[in-house]
Amino acid sequence: MTAAARLNALDTLPADELCQLAATALAALVDVMNQETTLLRAGHLRQASVLTPDKARLAQDYVGFARSVQRQTERLKRDAPQAIDRLRHGHEALATQMAENLRVLATARNVTEDILTDVAQIVGQQNKARAYGRAGTITADPASSARGIAVNRAL
Incomplete structure (x- = not known):
């Protein structure tokens, strides 16, 4: 399947289904980042590094869904306004988790x-x-x- 076909397939999903896929990817990304942050705080750098491939894959999945949501914003606002609001709140949770994760990563790097x-x-x-x-x-x-x-300095 070409990239254009994948984009078209995402963009033509029913509004609720697209929002649910984005919300599921978002929740999984927040969860893995929370796990990583917890491990880093505890000083378990090697265990935290095991999560990196999952975090990268989940981030890529979420970005793909988020871009589709951006392209389809007007349709989604009309067809699934509650789902869009839930996504907005989930995205705010992601931003908070990312800020905390980056702060802990920077601290771990400085200590190391x-x-x-x-x-x-x-x-x-x-x-x-x-x-x-x-x-x-x-x-x-x-x-x-x-x-x-x-x-x-890979960390």
């Missing part, structure tokens, strides 16, 4: 980077030759502190 930076500095200090400088203190070379440590 801070830990890795601290580890890199400690490892670099342990491997550094100790010598006294002109002032009679041990000199530190900050450029060598991260030698041998790599940071994966």
